[in-house]
Amino acid sequence: MINGMAGFAFAKLQFTGKKVLFGILLALLIVPFETILISQFRIIHKIGLVDTRLAVILPALAGAFNIYLFRNFFMAIPEEMIESAKLNGANTWQIFWRIMIPMSKPAVATVGTLAFIGSWNDYIWPLMVLTDKCSFKIKFDQKSY
Template sequence: MSAPAAVPPGAARPHGSAGTSGSATPRRPARRRRLPFSAWHLVLAPLSLGFALPLVWLVLSSVMTNAEINRFPPSLWPAGVDLGGYDYVLGNAMFPRWFANSSVVAVTAVLSNLVLGSLGGYAFARMRFAGSRLLLGLMLATMVIPFQLTMIPTFLVMKNLGLIDTLGALIVPSLVTPFAVFLFRQFFLALPRELEEAAWIDGCSRLRVLYSVVLPLARPALATVAVLTFLTTWNDLTWPLIAINHDTQYTLQLGLTTFQGQHHNRWSAIMAGNVITVLPVLVAFLFAQKTFIQSLTSSGLKG
């Protein structure tokens, strides 16, 4: 048997020929350099900074003096922290009373929407009764009706109830909203029925199942309803402007509008009042941010 022919130095080996080890060593693919963060952050970071600039300027202006605010060109950074605007707002205006009024209205609306909205949403999601689909459709249809069409009828109802110029006129129309009922219904439909059936076997009533089994799983929906209801009620200006006449019953938004008209030359105090108005909404959103985003991004649970 003849020996294989030697391959001259520098000549290419034929395809499939084995090396000294009997097999060719495969080349490893080159590693791509990856950013430590998503590439979308390069776009979202400047956008978020642009949205945050007005809020930063509002806070900085609230600790400036009137001379610094009125200076041209304007000062981008205060020479020192001046709390004169906050002292003027809290000491020479009815801001504490207006803040308390807004807090009562907003907190009551949030609690009532959580309780009544969860009850209505659970009824539409789990109970079948005559006309349930028609009633749900009519309720959802009210969401597309602009407030300008219901403003006068709501005023007449509140007037007949004797609630005009009281906080009750602001609380009663916001006790429950179709959006809260619809959001709870959609979330409850995504929950597996097996969890509720196990509680029914143990002898729990529907209300006990709702508050002991279903609602602990619905924290994202609860946070979403709470944040949106608080935001809507706290920032409402149109309805308080119609239903409230006396300054002792003003909400913070209505009082701030009146305050700006009376003190248009005290910009530091106006900026301080705006900071006080924005701060509760910002704190409420940051407190419920995780569950709020989870509710918006989740598509439901699977059994």
């Protein structure tokens, strides 16, 4: 839902620096993951999350493409829907959860499917952060040859 919240903010909210942040988001789409792999590992190591499941989950919570997908989906929703909700007394949080998310089920399904496929095919990041020393020991005590 982090992707959805960011996409909603880029699509429907007005704040300073919106165009600059969206430009940075678009620039992140062309940066390959391998270029930030070592710096991301250093951050996970400093936080102390190496050899935990959170080290695999946290970096995958938000993605530039997913935010871009949600933003484009929310741009297609008419502004009159938000205005009518505001007239009925809904705040921004209620508009997001009660109007935008139920209307964006196709985008949620698409992002969920793409996130599943991406994490299923990811090999290098879990290999780096899940480095339990016990799993790499080879026992030569037993004669298996």
